[in-house]
Amino acid sequence: MERLIPRTMASQHPDNAVSPPWCSGEVIAGEDEVREAYLAYSEYGCQEVMWDAEGKDIDPYVVRKLLITYPEYFREKVLGRDVFLTFRVPNPLIEIAERKVFLESLQAIPRHNDVARIFYNGDRAVVFEVILPFTSSHTDMVRVREVYRRCVVEPFSASIDFRGFTLRDLLGDVTPEDLEIIPLFEDAGTIIKIDDIITKYVELFAPPYLRIFIARSDPALTYGFITATVLAKIALSKCRTLSERLGIPIYPIIGAGCLPFRGHNSPNNVEKFVEEYAGVWTVTIQSAFRYDHPSELAMKAIERLNTHLPYGSPILIDRGGEEIILSAISTLMKIYGDSLENAAEEVNSKSRFIPHRRARKLHIGLFSYYRSFRKTTLPRAIPFTAFFYSLGLPPELIGLRALRELGEEEYDSVRELHVNLVHDLSFAARHFSWENLSTLAERGQQVQKVFGPNFLERFIPSYMEDIATAEEMLGIKCGPWTLSDRKYVNTVENFLISLLEGREEEAGEELLRSAVMRRSLG
Numbered sequence: 001m002e003r004l005i006p007r008t009m010a011s012q013h014p015d016n017a018v019s020p021p022w023c024s025g026e027v028i029a030g031e032d033e034v035r036e037a038y039l040a041y042s043e044y045g046c047q048e049v050m051w052d053a054e055g056k057d058i059d060p061y062v063v064r065k066l067l068i069t070y071p072e073y074f075r076e077k078v079l080g081r082d083v084f085l086t087f088r089v090p091n092p093l094i095e096i097a098e099r100k101v102f103l104e105s106l107q108a109i110p111r112h113n114d115v116a117r118i119f120y121n122g123d124r125a126v127v128f129e130v131i132l133p134f135t136s137s138h139t140d141m142v143r144v145r146e147v148y149r150r151c152v153v154e155p156f157s158a159s160i161d162f163r164g165f166t167l168r169d170l171l172g173d174v175t176p177e178d179l180e181i182i183p184l185f186e187d188a189g190t191i192i193k194i195d196d197i198i199t200k201y202v203e204l205f206a207p208p209y210l211r212i213f214i215a216r217s218d219p220a221l222t223y224g225f226i227t228a229t230v231l232a233k234i235a236l237s238k239c240r241t242l243s244e245r246l247g248i249p250i251y252p253i254i255g256a257g258c259l260p261f262r263g264h265n266s267p268n269n270v271e272k273f274v275e276e277y278a279g280v281w282t283v284t285i286q287s288a289f290r291y292d293h294p295s296e297l298a299m300k301a302i303e304r305l306n307t308h309l310p311y312g313s314p315i316l317i318d319r320g321g322e323e324i325i326l327s328a329i330s331t332l333m334k335i336y337g338d339s340l341e342n343a344a345e346e347v348n349s350k351s352r353f354i355p356h357r358r359a360r361k362l363h364i365g366l367f368s369y370y371r372s373f374r375k376t377t378l379p380r381a382i383p384f385t386a387f388f389y390s391l392g393l394p395p396e397l398i399g400l401r402a403l404r405e406l407g408e409e410e411y412d413s414v415r416e417l418h419v420n421l422v423h424d425l426s427f428a429a430r431h432f433s434w435e436n437l438s439t440l441a442e443r444g445q446q447v448q449k450v451f452g453p454n455f456l457e458r459f460i461p462s463y464m465e466d467i468a469t470a471e472e473m474l475g476i477k478c479g480p481w482t483l484s485d486r487k488y489v490n491t492v493e494n495f496l497i498s499l500l501e502g503r504e505e506e507a508g509e510e511l512l513r514s515a516v517m518r519r520s521l522g
Contacts, residue, residue, distance in 0.1 A: 006048035007309040010040035014357035016287035017515035048084040063112035080126035088131040113175040125176040135183035138200040148179040184213040209249040217262040221381040224336030225396040236314035251281040258288045258520040260424035267301035279314030288520035328410035336399030342459040354383040386522030392433025392492040400466040429478040446500045
């Protein structure tokens with residue numbers, strides 16, 4: 001491998017409770033995101049920044065602004081060699097309203113590289129790979145490469161007058177002439193067949209290496225905390241096996257947030273995180289990691305990740321083991337799904353309390369970006385997580401009662417693959433409020449005015465079973481452990497009281513206060 005494979009990728013996920021001091025407002029957007037990218041490299045030590053065009057507006061001149069505004073840094077740390085800017089483009093087959101943004105993002109890549117060519121006085125591609133969300137087959141990856149080749153590169157060879165003067169003669173060369181694709185696998189079906197997808201792609205293009213992006217946050221929303229973790233382990237196992245079989249390096253990326261539900265990659269949990277996801281090469285450093293923790297702690301944690309990833313080898317799952325674990329997660333998914341179906345409407349109606357941290361084009365007519373589940377729309381994973389933590393009902397525990405339904409082999413397989421299951425659930429359980437659960441379970445008059453019948457009559461009783469499973473089957477104490485935990489639980493109890501009393505502004509303040517205390521919005 002000639003290029004550096006980054007270990008840490010700063011992302012723009014809006015999971016931060018605290019806005020950074022340099023931000024011009026509560027929402028990070030525009031010029032602030034350009035500055036943020038520079039600070040991710042220069043102060044925090046991230047080796048890569050994900051520049052996200054999926055569901056939000058981005059600055060189309062980011063490379064120009066970075067190189068012109070911070071020339072000394074980028075002469076020392078060469079973009080595309082020492083540090084990387086990687087675009088996440090919308091998937092035009094899924095995100096219908098963003099189809100043209102997909103094309104615009106690809107068309108802008110040669111322009112970014114033209115700026116870098118002048119800055120570095122050489123033929124250097126600083127942007128040469130893109131992340132494709134919702135990848136479901138090798139043809140998705142092929143189509144992105146073909147769109148770039150046919151719509152961006154090939155037109156430069158076309159004559160624009162009768163003398164044979166070409167677009168390339170007028171505008172210069174196109175760099176790069178080909179594009180590297182990082183597939184982002186987000187649903188169970190594609191993660192399970194990741195080996196088939198990648199094999200077909202490699203047979204067509206014979207790339208010297210591949211980077212594979214494994215979602216961890218959205219699968220938790222759709223399938224539950226345990227299933228999302230296990231799916232990531234299946235993907236890591238398949239990547240290692242594929243790499244050996246195909247004879248090319250495969251470098252997995254995990255997209256994880258700070259709270260256990262979304263991956264538990266936080267400055268306070270780095271050692272456990274790298275142990276859990278052994279074999280991963282690159283991890284996302286999301287906004288809460290950088291802004292909701294002391295800067296020095298975050299920087300040291302990033303340095304640790306940069307120097308120690310990849311940590312060990314993934315647990316390899318053979319065919320028989322895969323059959324057992326797939327049977328287990330089928331049960332886990334069904335029971336979690338039953339709870340999710342009963343809670344979805346409530347989460348959607350209360351998500352207005354979650355403060356916005358990015359200028360995303362979400363929940364606005366055509367530009368709505370929802371996950372769907374059993375014909376029910378869902379919010380994004382961050383407000384979902386924030387809502388349940390704010391209620392004092394950590395989402396990691398939802399559907400945990402399914403463990404009682406597993407056979408011995410299935411249960412043992414889950415425990416083997418989910419290395420830090422008890423550790424992660426114990427962290428979540430400290431944020432649980434018995435008082436809030438009791439208030440909701442009693443279904444008083446005020447409670448029934450604020451919460452719907454499905455949530456109160458179906459979700460809450462099932463959540464009580466989940467809590468019992470955590471305590472009786474796993475030996476986890478649910479509720480605050482320390483004085484600090486008690487202060488936190490008081491805050492989420494105040495949130496529920498304010499909500500029931502109709503004091504929405506006060507409820508929003510308590511919600512944000514609790515998010516600051518747990519060091520992540522969601």
